[in-house]
Amino acid sequence: MIDIGLLTFMVVIAIAVVRTRDLFAAAMLFAIYSLLSAALFAVLDAGDVALTEAAVGAGISTILILAVLALARRYEHPTGGHNLVALLVVLITGAALIYATLDLPEFGSADNPAQVHVGPYYIEQSYPDMGVPNMVAAVLASYRSIDTMGEAFVIFAAGLAVYALLGVRPRSGRFRRRREPEEEDAS
Amino acid sequence: MRENGILRIVARFLIPLIMLFGLYIQFHGEYSPGGGFQAGVVVAAGWILFALIYGLEAALKVIPERVMYVLAAFGVLLYAITGLMGVILGGRYLDFYPLLPGEHAAQQFGIITVEFGVGVTVATVVMLIFTYFARRKSEWEALSEEEPE
Amino acid sequence: MAIVDLMPFSVLAPLIASGVVALLPGRFWPWAITLLAAIVATVIAALTLPAALESTLSYPFGNWPPPIGIEYRVDAANAFVALLVAGMAALSLPWAKVSIDREVPERQGAFYALFLLALAGLLGITLTGDAFNVFVFLEISSLATYALIAHGRDRRALLASFRYLIMGTIGATFLLIGIALLYMMTGTLNMADLAVRLPEVQHTRTVDAALAFIVVGMGLKLAMLPLHLWLPNAYAYAPNFVTIFLAGTATKVALYVMVRFIFTVFGGEYSFTVLPLAIVLMALGVAGMFAGSWVAMFQDHLKRMLAYSSVAQVGYMVLGVSLFSAAGLTAAFLHMFNHALIKVALFMAVGTIMYRIGSIKLQDIRGLGRQMPWTLTAFALAGLSIIGVPTTAGFISKWYLILAAAEAGHWWLVGLIVITSMMAVYYIWRVIEAAWMQERPAGSPAVREAPLALLAPTWLMVALNFYFGIDTRLTVGASTAAAEALLGVGGLMP
Amino acid sequence: MNWLPQVSPLTVVLIPFIGAALIGLAARSWKTQQLISWTTSALFLLAVLGQLGAVLAGETPRQLVWEILPGLPIAFSIEPLGMIFALLASSLWIVATPYAIGYMVNGGYTSLARFFACYAIALGAAAGIAFADNLLTMFIFYEILSVSTYPLVAHTGTAKARQGARTYLGILLLTSICFWLPAMIWTFIATGTLEFAQGGILAGHLGPTQAGLLLLLFMFGTGKAALMPFHRWLPSAMVAPTPVSALLHAVAVVKAGxxxxxKLALYVFGLDFLAEIPLTDFVLYVATFTMIAASLIAIHQDNLKARLAYSTVSQLAYIVVGALLATQVAAIGGGMHMVMHGYGKITLFFCAGAIYLASHKTLVSELDGIGRRMPFTMAAFLLGALCVIGIPPMGGLWSKWHLVTGAFEAGHAVVLAAFLLSTLLNIAYLLPPVLRAFLKPLPEGEPATLKEAPLMCVVPLTLTAAGSMVLFFAAGLPHRLMQLVFA
Amino acid sequence: MTVLGFFNYWVVIILMMIGLYCVIARGNMIKKIIGLNLFQTSVFILFISAGKVVGGSTPILREGVEVYSNPLPHVLILTAIVVGVAITAVGLALAVRIQEAYGTIEDDHLGDDGEDDGPFEEEQRG
Known part of the structure; x- marks a missing residue:
């Protein structure tokens, strides 16, 4: 069973992230959330994923969010209205997902479809095929290599996109006028 | 943070360690968790730490912006061309077997190469993105000084 | 080299070229290499189509047999869409040169690299036979698209891009949830393999939900009616060339993916019995047709007008799918192709106007017909096609759609299609009247006709609209084959 | 006519289009444009006449241009009914050309290249309608005709002209797309073909009720036939310069309708099938109502062109009635009335234009005594009026004769009565202008300069007036052609 | 499946719902992006749990280990995490530019579409 404690803690943090209007706190809570999910991944035997989630979620993403926070208001404006629509969408999505779980195979069972088809091939054959003990690396870089190439290009695209967006020096002065002092409504 | 002497000293020890760790997960990826992506992130994190402590200008002297940009493209091209080598040597795209005579050696060579490509791209792109975000603030301030309200 | 070995290079050529183009300085070489890559992709796609009409092509990457590895699996349906996407890129790039030199004067290397990534992403989605690979390439093209839209010179481009990013990512994540559920039920990601293994677990609630998530997720990318909110502004404020490319390709590919999942992976029979897909898609399609056309009638910003018209046209395609018949799917594929031709031509004409007078507000183009006769005539002729006048491409697809609706016994749909066509008459007519029947506002500077570099590609597209309105062998033949490939699941089995 | 070369149907249709393109290219030189206009109309007439021999011999030259989709070709065929329409249009075009040139130049109009190019396109579209071998081809040329005449109607570009032209185009497009097009699609789905065939294609494919609905769609979809309540476009279009009103709204556009x-009655429904449809009578009465109502409105119009326009609405209804009576005689009468009314009405419009050009008078009440200064014009007006009314020795007699006989044969007493009443009304609104012009004295203060319009205008109207008289004696040709329709 | 098994999935679903709610309902763009990350991370958990085998271990071949968890979901999620961070970076870059252009990153304050605020001044590039 997944660590129920971890999951419960994550729910608490997620709610806190949504509720807080202090974006700095939200970023920090999000980092903790990432670390917790990394721990969860580790519990689920996904070492590579855990390492990555820790490095990305708690590391890169948080640093980037903080870097942007240095440029924008720290406190979120209180939102008004249209939460009902959001709530409706979310509830429908959630209901659909719950509905979906009703016929899911038993968690962690070794005879789940996911464990008997394709997956075993990687477990059994990746060492004979390529002499690589880390099956994740084998699948990532050889069996499903084109996916990983796509991933590399996604990162490349992100680099180009940020280069295109922020490689330009700012010219407009509008941001200065509306940057209110940060001490207001620190609730 | 730049004034903090202790931090500087700690960083002086820490950053090489981080880099070393990055290289380890880059090239030990087939045996233990890790690979190009994680390595790239770790190396970039080390560099970002350097930039936070010693300043962005100093960090950019280590790897200039233009170099990062070129290396990012180099990384993906390395990946793509490794794939292409499979075709040129008579196999399919991203087929590593034709690369070297030994089967395992060929696969491992291919995996290491493409992972290295990923690592380079990830590291440089993360650095690049951080550079732009971090520099934005000073650019804004420069702008405010030029035309005071 | 057999064609099957060449086929993946219609994706790889632009992908690899993007890495090169990003490094190129100046204004000429990035464009030239981009054009070259697009032409290569188009030629390969054109060579692939005849082969794919005969038999399904499969290219396993890394020589790992599917479902172990990832394969590109090409039949008539995706070969046709791939040719459409690559062809539109190759046809719109000649137009781009002058326009982009004005709109994105600096750092064109990055711009064109992003364009190539968007193109390669779309082509990758189209050709791949692996469900997760769809997600990866979807994100490549989406990310590049967000950045391309943000290149627009109006600041609202940034906002449009951000909103698209949020909605697009939600859509992609929904797709990912759908794939996760499918994987948990079958243990495979290969679409053909999924099609084989799904019948065993059909009519479980999980598979039903997976279908719903995938349809909604792709509906977001497709701009199906209630999920269309991102589209008008994204199209309106992106650089003109980006709008042209997106209008010709992006929504079509999303529709293709949706259709591929509905018909091939889940099986049409199953999809249409388990979810009320027929009624929902039909309702959304019709609503899209009406709402899109209706709003388009009151737009003074020509690009927004055409964007809303695109929402309406997506409605036609969704309607074709909802009929769940060979005729309906044929109509949907035909309209995909023909609408791409139409919208590319229209947006090119509008972009050309913008290039000259810097605005595309209805009140600013008054009397422009005399000063830019070639541009406005091209707009008018392409407008005929979107209305669906016989001898234009637009007529052919509407005709097939009507026949399909009638075949299904939905007579009322015929009336609705005709009414929305009338609405198209109205919004196109407003432009024509403003351009020719009104006087140039006093004090506006004299305008010269647009440069040949913009006019020639525009007129080529207009000519294609008429060509494919008269010679329908290629389009109808390929669309029919595509519909058959999707419906005859057997054709996709290994 | 056998000495004339017989060209392919497509060539006939293309001649005016090529002429239009050449006029557009010769935008700078007004002389060249005139020359091209003349040549094109002459060539067009010759090309049409060249087909006559074959048609009279009972042949039907066909030409498949291109098959867009299976069962949906662009194709032409020259059958007798189309021949009548083509003859009418081509013979009147060549007369209208000098009139248009004279009128537009003397009236001080500009943008003549656009005018004459669109004029030629409209004629080409009319030919396309005449020779269409199937509903799709017909529909395409029908829409080309609508759109190409918009610039002509809105020629002056004033707000009023634009408004009128918008009504014009709006009604024509709306009816054709909302009614005609679905009807065509329905026909295709029901029968699998759109090709015209003698005796109709619908019989046996649709029940009487469905066919009735289809008939409604088709008849109201043919907005150019100006059945009430879709007749408003015709008076609106009178904002156009008179040559447009004359040729297009007495000949090309309305006659196309x-x-x-x-054509629908004879070649799609077939008279026999038409007679079985219960709703035919309903449409018939709508047409009859239009006939009377439009005449009643015409009487109250003081504006001469508006009066003529409503007269046209009424006369068009005659022909529709002729088609819907579903007897051979009535259909023959309808076909002949196209020609007779065409010649009569174009004369009347020419005269109205000539009067406007010479005196800037547009109202009937201003015409007092004008006949003394413009004897030729007003005499021609009289002849034209007599032809429309159907009084010997004018061609109009024969067509009305057939129509009335047809109504009698079909046993429609109401229609019969309506014909008679309408003829009386015709007299009531067409003769007063002539009577005023000749019998009343010229009011005081009229300038002495008031005289006949330029020769370029007077000669054509004399010709058409003479033509309507010649048709009294030469009615055999249209009659013969109409009989061939049933051969 | 046992209730306990459901429970884990349901908690993950609740996490997803919280994330999705944060994206849709919150006006602040940074908050939206954080929400997007929450949402995606939760989906990743769902995916990874598909590969777990009770009693299995990390899929790295070692002596004495018989049962491994399925490596395929791990690979997919690695890729998906990368995609997620790429989206985050681009979204944040857009937020910065929007802050410059509009002076705020509250989506609610930016109103909608139609109104015309004139073309944005041309930017100096370089």
Missing amino acids: VFVAL
């Missing part, structure tokens, strides 16, 4: 109605 009634031609389509006849």
Whole structure:
């Protein structure tokens, strides 16, 4: 069973992230959330994923969010209205997902479809095929290599996109006028 | 943070360690968790730490912006061309077997190469993105000084 | 080299070229290499189509047999869409040169690299036979698209891009949830393999939900009616060339993916019995047709007008799918192709106007017909096609759609299609009247006709609209084959 | 006519289009444009006449241009009914050309290249309608005709002209797309073909009720036939310069409408099948109502062109009635009335234009005594009026004769009565202008300069007036052609 | 499946719902992006749990280990995490530019579409 404690803690943090209007706190809570999910991944035997989630979620993403926070208001404006629509969408999505779980195979069972088809091939054959003990690396870089190439290009695209967006020096002065002092409504 | 002497000293020890760790997960990826992506992130994190402590200008002297940009493209091209080598040597795209005579050696060579490509791209792109975000603030301030309200 | 070995290079050529183009300085070489890559992709796609009409092509990457590895699996349906996407890129790039030199004067290397990534992403989605690979390439093209839209010179481009990013990512994540559920039920990601293994677990609630998530997720990318909110502004404020490319390709590919999942992976029979897909898609399609056309009638910003018209046209395609018949799917594929031709031509004409007078507000183009006769005539002729006048491409697809609706016994749909066509008459007519029947506002500077570099590609597209309105062998033949490939699941089995 | 070369149907249709393109290219030189206009109309007439021999011999030259989709070709065929329409249009075009040139130049109009190019396109579209071998081809040329005449109607570009032209185009497009197009699609789905065939294609494919609905769609979809309540476009279009009103709204456009109605009755429904449809009578009464109502409105119009326009609405209804009576005689009468009314009405419009050009008078009440200064014009007006009314020795007699006989044969007493009443009304609104012009004295203060319009205008109207008289004696040709329709 | 098994999935679903709610309901763009990350991370958990085998271990071949968890979901999620961070970076870059252009990153304050605020001044590039 997944660590129920971890999951419960994550729910608490997620709610806190949504509720807080202090974006700095939200970023920090999000980092903790990432670390917790990394721990969860580790519990689920996904070492590579855990390492990555820790490095990305708690590391890169948080640093980037903080870097942007240095440029924008720290406190979120209180939102008004249209939460009902959001709530409706979310509830429908959630209901659909719950509905979906009703016929899911038993968690962690070794005879789940996911464990008997394709997956075993990687477990059994990746060492004979390529002499690589880390099956994740084998699948990532050889069996499903084109996916990983796509991933590399996604990162490349992100680099180009940020280069295109922020490689330009700012010219407009509008941001200065509306940057209110940060001490207001620190609730 | 730049004034903090202790931090500087700690960083002086820490950053090489981080880099070393990055290289380890880059090239030990087939045996233990890790690979190009994680390595790239770790190396970039080390560099970002350097930039936070010693300043962005100093960090950019280590790897200039233009170099990062070129290396990012180099990384993906390395990946793509490794794939292409499979075709040129008579196999399919991203087929590593034709690369070297030994089967395992060929696969491992291919995996290491493409992972290295990923690592380079990830590291440089993360650095690049951080550079732009971090520099934005000073650019804004420069702008405010030029035309005071 | 057999064609099957060449086929993946219609994706790889632009992908690899993007890495090169990003490094190129100046204004000429990035464009030239981009054009070259697009032409290569188009030629390969054109060579692939005849082969794919005969038999399904499969290219396993890394020589790992599917479902172990990832394969590109090409039949008539995706070969046709791939040719459409690559062809539109190759046809719109000649137009781009002058326009982009004005709109994105600096750092064109990055711009064109992003364009190539968007193109390669779309082509990758189209050709791949692996469900997760769809997600990866979807994100490549989406990310590049967000950045391309943000290149627009109006600041609202940034906002449009951000909103698209949020909605697009939600859509992609929904797709990912759908794939996760499918994987948990079958243990495979290969679409053909999924099609084989799904019948065993059909009519479980999980598979039903997976279908719903995938349809909604792709509906977001497709701009199906209630999920269309991102589209008008994204199209309106992106650089003109980006709008042209997106209008010709992006929504079509999303529709293709949706259709591929509905018909091939889940099986049409199953999809249409388990979810009320027929009624929902039909309702959304019709609503899209009406709402899109209706709003388009009151737009003074020509690009927004055409964007809303695109929402309406997506409605036609969704309607074709909802009929769940060979005729309906044929109509949907035909309209995909023909609408791409139409919208590319229209947006090119509008972009050309913008290039000259810097605005595309209805009140600013008054009397422009005399000063830019070639541009406005091209707009008018392409407008005929979107209305669906016989001898234009637009007529052919509407005709097939009507026949399909009638075949299904939905007579009322015929009336609705005709009414929305009338609405198209109205919004196109407003432009024509403003351009020719009104006087140039006093004090506006004299305008010269647009440069040949913009006019020639525009007129080529207009000519294609008429060509494919008269010679329908290629389009109808390929669309029919595509519909058959999707419906005859057997054709996709290994 | 056998000495004339017989060209392919497509060539006939293309001649005016090529002429239009050449006029557009010769935008700078007004002389060249005139020359091209003349040449094109002459060539067009010769090309049409060249087909006559074959048609009279009972042949039907066909030409498949291109098959867009299976069962949906662009194709032409020259059958007798189309021949009548083509003859009418081509013979009147060549007369209208000098009139248009004279009128537009003397009236001080600009943008003549656009004018004459669109004029030629409209004629080409009319030919396309005449020779269409199937509903799709017909529909395409029908829409080309609508759109190409918009610039002509809105020629002056004033707000009023634009408004009128918008009504014009709006009604024509709306009816054709909302009614005609679905009807065509329905026909295709029901029968699998759109090709015209003698005796109709619908019989046996649709029940009487469905066919009735289809008939409604088709007849109201043919907006150019100006059945009430879709007649408003015709008076609106009178904002156009008179040559446009004359040729297009006495000949090309409106005759295209009634031609389509006849063609549908004869070649899509078939008279026998038409007689079985219960709703035919309903449409018939709508047409009859239009006939009377439009005449009643015409009486109250003081504006001469508006009066003529409503007269046209009424006369078009004659032809629709002829088609819907579902007897051979009535259909023959309808076909002949196309020609007779065409010649009569174009004369009347020419005269109205000549009067406007010479005196800037537009109202009937201003015409007092004008006949003394413009004897030729007003005499021609009289002849034209007599032809429309159907009084010997004018051609109009024969067509009305057939129509009335047809109504009698079909046993429609109401229609019969309506014909008679309408003829009386015709007299009531067409003769007063002539009577005023000749019998009343010229009011004081009229300038002495008031005289006949330029020769370029007077000669054509004399010719058409003479033509309507010649048709009294030469009615055999249209009659013969109409009989061939049933051969 | 046992209730306990459901429970884990349901908690993950609740996490997803919280994330999705944060994206849709919150006006602040940074908050939206954080929400997007929450949402995606939760989906990743769902995916990874598909590969777990009770009693299995990390899929790295070692002596004495018989049962491994399925490596395929791990690979997919690695890729998906990368995609997620790429989206985050681009979204944040857009937020910065929007802050410059509009002076705020509250989506609610930016109103909708139609109104015309004139073309944005041309930017100096370089």
